Amino acid sequence: MGTGKRIGIFKYSSCAGCQFQLFYFQHYVLETIQAVDIVYCKMLQSGGEEDGPFDLALIEGAITEQWQADQLKRIRERSELLAPIGSCAVCGGVPAIKNTAHELDAQRRVYEDISVVHSLKAHPVDHYVRVDGYVRGCPPGVRDLAELVKSLLLNKTPRFLDYSVCVECKLEEAICVLVAYQEPCMGPVTNAGCGALCPSRGRACYGCWGPMKDANAKALADRFERMGLGREEIYRRFTEFGEPTVEWKPGQVKP
Amino acid sequence: MNPLEPRRALVREKIQENRETYSLTLSLADHDHFSYRPGQFNMLGLPGMGEAPFSFSSLHLERGRFTHTIREAGSLTRSICQLAAGDILSIRGPYGNEWPLEKAKGRHLIIVGGGIGIAPLRPVIRHALGNGEEYGRLYFLLGARTEDDLLFREEFEKLTAGRDGTLLMTVDRGEKKELSHIREGLVTALLDEIDVDPEESITFTCGPELMMRFVARQLIQMGQDPYDIFVSMERRMKCGIAHCGHCQIGAMYVCKDGPIFPYGDIKRFADTML
Amino acid sequence: MSTGYILANDAFRDWLNILRNEFTVIGPVLKKRGPIVFEEIQDAGDLHLDYCSTMLGPRKFIYPPTQRLFRIDNQNHRVTTIEPADAGNAVIFAVRPCDMQAISVLDRTFLGDIEDFYYRKLREETLTVVLNCNRACDAGFCESMGAGPFLRLEDGYDLEMTSMGENYLIEIGSRRGEGLIEKAVHRKEAASGDYETKDDLQRKAIASFTKHLETAGLPELLMRNLDHPVYRETAEARCLGCTNCTMVCPTCYCYDIEDDMSFDLTVTERRRHWDSCQELHFARVHGGNFRSSREARLRQFVTHKLATWVEQYGCFGCVGCGRCMTWCPTGIDLTEMAKRIQQDFETGRARWWAYS
Incomplete structure (x- = not known):
């Protein structure tokens, strides 16, 4: 029984893993397929209603070319709700690592003939348009995806996880790798949702879910420095998944 | 249970x-x-x-x-x-607790409401007007963004007509200038218009915290005891029974010890705009 | 003095295995990769009694991180209470005195004027066996907070154990505790010499503390210096807002309630889970946030534990277990913050008058 809620799924610069997660999520919660109509998703079916209108537009990937920004603005106009899904769309993600270099240098490293390349610095979706929420994760978390879809059906404001990875780590009662082993763990400034996948297995978090709101990146960078981590290494940690974010900027002191 | x-x-x-x-x-x-x-x-x-x-x-x-x-x-x-x-x-x-109507008996009653904060004051206004003999003079000072936001305006106008209560209203943005009893400006300005000895009166106020701050400060300057000014506070609440911790202001639970507090008592804590 | 018993170490292990037939026996267990965690033991040998402190206290069995509250039918709004997952007559062994004190502190919130249904049930179904601390732990200052190193409570627990080398002194705290110890086969009644040994151990334990906090006048001092720069400086330079402190604190009781609806929109499950005053959203209301700065949130933590708790419940919200500073990634120590305000008062830089 469809409710007539129309969803459009768009992909920009990213690995497409978020869409795989979406399809896996559908399989995981069969009811979703019945509850919504996916009217545009290139990966699922060719054609589709590219011009909407959509009740909800899900955007995967960072924005790295002008046509993407232009299309994104058009989608925004035709969507009731719009949410970036996955780290690239939420906070720049892996594509934004290139932002640490000059754009031309980044282009030259990859392409022999850069005259045909028209790339921009990588930016998250909210750099260009207003968004109605963030489904974080790499890949996006099932809990937040479910919350978003249910909120759409219920016409309510979604509540996404907004605390640090440390919370999930504590609930696992995992030894803190930062406190106990002096590992440079990004958990305290990274948004939860992964279930403390790395730290609860004894590895430092590398921040793939992007920054937690109101993270104190400077204080953590200072902590890393006090325990002997090089400036280069610290810079790399804070630019790996969230180069364009305001939350992690204070930790991005160029070596 | x-x-x-x-x-x-x-x-x-x-x-x-x-x-x-x-x-x-x-x-x-x-x-x-x-x-x-x-x-x-x-x-x-x-x-x-x-x-x-x-x-x-x-x-x-x-x-x-x-x-x-x-x-x-x-x-x-x-x-x-x-x-x-x-x-x-x-x-x-x-x-939660109630407006301290007992404490107000035999004294002048000043009621100051702002915006949606007028709603919780409506029962006290109705009570005071219905039991006028128990109180001294009654002042109802109401403020809102626009005339449309002045809740229960017609009801209050009808109730106060020909009675002892003085109803004064103000809006941030006036629409119909001919309504002489609705002023333009802040609700605190209405305090200048009332002729009452603050030491002999008690104040109930509910509205945005910043409004209550300026109301209370002005009344204290006029000579009112901070413990005779009662403010109705609003905080995030999940349980209503002083368990979930969200509504705490210092040592006070808004849900259990409040929502109504003597200004002097709640003012001593951090994280309010009072 | 209540009756006490002496159990030799072997007899203690036999006793545990007897109890396992009837109860879910929970205790500190050493896990792979090093953490010591309270969980159900399969054999008396699993019990790791020589521990200092666990990351999460035994509160998690009485006040679980997530609790399912109700199932609600969306059509007619009929509500069905979800009974707490059966604790099944659990006995928690080797609860440290600070953690026992913490549970009694939680009791004042959840079993006060209005009783929490779920907490009441789990608290009643869970027996607690305290293990006194023969030496101070590095970060602990329970002695200063009146919570240790030996049990200070009069009631609210079931048994009190003291490790005395070759054997344990076990004292009775409740009738149910008495029922537990009566199941021990090779027990013998404690003699006066045993209590003297205990007193001796307690004196040595108290003397082993390196960390202290002067609590006399502390609540008043903190409340008069709400604007002390220590909060801003610590919040800026070190506080990460990660909420580790409140996750591990054994007296933290704040929770949030969340509704989870089925995808076919027919049934809602209402749950509650631990919340933290260190989270940005904690004091958010429509149109604002009363503690939007980290400074305000840090001050809330420190002043609640060490000041306003006393006004609310007549006891400190801190039992001196030292968890918050142990697991803080930047090692923020609330006693150091309190001490700085105390020192500033000594040197005339902090207030001792009412601020208005």
């Missing part, structure tokens, strides 16, 4: 007060015992949307019915305001 377990209430009547505010008259679906005092609140909720606190805007139970006046602000309030007569919603309460 599980205090977090909601009861069911029926919407009996819905009145639209202005473009975003509705008064919902409710009664318990199971005819359970229920009573409340002006100033207290209920947790109203809908499945899937959660619960939130709402003050009573009715004076007392009438045939088992009571009223909440609700402004559409988030998704829960929007959904509640979309209910119609006959619909069900969940209810817990009543919680």
